[in-house]
Amino acid sequence: MADKKPILTIKNLYKSFGALKATDDVSLDLYEGEIHALIGPNGAGKSTLIKQISGDYQSDSGSIHFLDQDLAGLGVAERARAGLGRTFQVSSLALEFSALRNVMLAVQSKSGSSFKFFKSVQKDADLIEPAMQMLKEVGLEGRADIPAAELSHGERRQLEVAIALALKPKAFLLDEPMAGLGPAGSKNLTGFLDQLRHQAPILLVEHDMDAVFALADRISVLVYGRIIAAGTVDEIRGNPLVREAYLGEEAS
Amino acid sequence: MVNLSRENGFNFLLAAGLLIIPFIAQSMDEPFGITLATRVAVLALAGVGLNLALGSGGLVSFGHAAFFGLGGYVAGILAHHALNYEPIMLSPFEINGTTEMLIIWPLAMLVSGLAALLIGYFSLRTSGVYFIMITLAFAQMIYYFAISWPAYGGEDGLPIYLRNTFPGVNTMDPISFFLIAYVILLLVIALVHVLNNSRFGAALQAARQNDERLSAVGIAPFNIRLVAFVISAMITGLAGALQADLLKFVDPSALSWHMSGEIMIFVILGGVGRLFGPVAGAALFILFESIFGGMTEYWMLFLGAVLLIVVLFARGGLVGFIAGKARHG
Numbered sequence: 001m002a003d004k005k006p007i008l009t010i011k012n013l014y015k016s017f018g019a020l021k022a023t024d025d026v027s028l029d030l031y032e033g034e035i036h037a038l039i040g041p042n043g044a045g046k047s048t049l050i051k052q053i054s055g056d057y058q059s060d061s062g063s064i065h066f067l068d069q070d071l072a073g074l075g076v077a078e079r080a081r082a083g084l085g086r087t088f089q090v091s092s093l094a095l096e097f098s099a100l101r102n103v104m105l106a107v108q109s110k111s112g113s114s115f116k117f118f119k120s121v122q123k124d125a126d127l128i129e130p131a132m133q134m135l136k137e138v139g140l141e142g143r144a145d146i147p148a149a150e151l152s153h154g155e156r157r158q159l160e161v162a163i164a165l166a167l168k169p170k171a172f173l174l175d176e177p178m179a180g181l182g183p184a185g186s187k188n189l190t191g192f193l194d195q196l197r198h199q200a201p202i203l204l205v206e207h208d209m210d211a212v213f214a215l216a217d218r219i220s221v222l223v224y225g226r227i228i229a230a231g232t233v234d235e236i237r238g239n240p241l242v243r244e245a246y247l248g249e250e251a252s
Numbered sequence: 253m254v255n256l257s258r259e260n261g262f263n264f265l266l267a268a269g270l271l272i273i274p275f276i277a278q279s280m281d282e283p284f285g286i287t288l289a290t291r292v293a294v295l296a297l298a299g300v301g302l303n304l305a306l307g308s309g310g311l312v313s314f315g316h317a318a319f320f321g322l323g324g325y326v327a328g329i330l331a332h333h334a335l336n337y338e339p340i341m342l343s344p345f346e347i348n349g350t351t352e353m354l355i356i357w358p359l360a361m362l363v364s365g366l367a368a369l370l371i372g373y374f375s376l377r378t379s380g381v382y383f384i385m386i387t388l389a390f391a392q393m394i395y396y397f398a399i400s401w402p403a404y405g406g407e408d409g410l411p412i413y414l415r416n417t418f419p420g421v422n423t424m425d426p427i428s429f430f431l432i433a434y435v436i437l438l439l440v441i442a443l444v445h446v447l448n449n450s451r452f453g454a455a456l457q458a459a460r461q462n463d464e465r466l467s468a469v470g471i472a473p474f475n476i477r478l479v480a481f482v483i484s485a486m487i488t489g490l491a492g493a494l495q496a497d498l499l500k501f502v503d504p505s506a507l508s509w510h511m512s513g514e515i516m517i518f519v520i521l522g523g524v525g526r527l528f529g530p531v532a533g534a535a536l537f538i539l540f541e542s543i544f545g546g547m548t549e550y551w552m553l554f555l556g557a558v559l560l561i562v563v564l565f566a567r568g569g570l571v572g573f574i575a576g577k578a579r580h581g
Contacts, residue, residue, distance in 0.1 A: 075467070076467035076468060078472070080469060086468050092464050095461055097461065101454065105454060105471070108471075114452055115452055120446070120449040
């Protein structure tokens, strides 16, 4: 992998909330075609880090480069347009809109300006067809017309993925996509993400260790805002620091 | 839950009812009825403006009187200069007043829109209660400025001695003026309908539902909201210009927070985010005013009770009560 250029490079990133160092000198990168998993106990700062990358939080210091572009100063929307496709830890959808219209919003953003005032979106095949295609990819085409508020928890997670797909991102930021899915749902999504890495690399925050070990090319372990270990699945499994800090009984 | 045809039917009844009333009033030799219907049309238009911000965009502006009043003052000031043959300014070039509605309206919309651009640029960085208070504060600033500026009547207001003119129409004829206001109302409602269904409308409604989601797909909510706020203000400003011509008078009360509250009441009574909600709301308001206003000066007490009932038990307002919950395709 050394000959490839990373898609996403994070260098010496810091973020404090008062006395709490939520992100403490974090560096990591994401290469084409890989799934890089970010694991760590609750409160380790995984979500803070994701929010620094997505643009919700501005970093205190350090740099984030994405496709050779410095992301400093860019807002959430600009970073999304630059090609960061993101799913939320807790589903974040336009709840009154149907599943289809949620995806159409992403297609609309991808296809250019939203300052188009006259043509009705309800009949706009340029929006509807690609959106429907994305729903099919996640297996939600039968629920296209259901308002997001009426979808089940699992369906909402699928919808989040469909929206991220519709953005045709250059990298995915997936914040606990398995959260709250049953075993069958997790297994399905694991298979799906396994393929997805060929479309764009994935920075995956996940608590489901079966999924992480099945999917990840590399793992970074975050504890109290610091990366205490990084490496392949086997290296992380064998790392005594990680066992102690995080995996505990689970890994034995 | 959804009954779109029912809502369309109710909207049609509202539109038809509002159109018929002035003609009935005229045949019964009750010209005051024409004025009432015209007021409904003008106030409904102000509400349609606010409804774009409040209903579609979720922007609870408590300062829309600023735009209503500015529109009114544009009409009043232009007419004042034209009727007194005083240019508005001489250098660097001469600008004269006008009594031509077709010039007054775009200018009223331009001034309201520019004010909204400025107010929105600052206030849209906040949300919730802060947004409400900042829009209120801006509107009050303009209100006190109007009161303290003697050139255009200050507290006493500015009379328009002759109603402004429209090519080919005798605007002094109450029915003709009603029809002008009515046609504008329906055209603007049609425009808002188109906007709501466009890509812009989709982004605006998404910003109301979940701005985090909208940002995450790469659309900055601030820009969308700012444009919506400006369009909304332009519509309310146009209504203000019509109101000035209807009353042949404009005074600072058009800018006061009472007015902002009234416009909001039209929207809430009729149904927030419903296309014809402001028409239903303004009609209800004027109906209450003319029925109970004659009996007691405390008629607002009844209105308040109705508003309370709507807020507590019928969130969709009158339109929602009749046609059921709103739906997005």
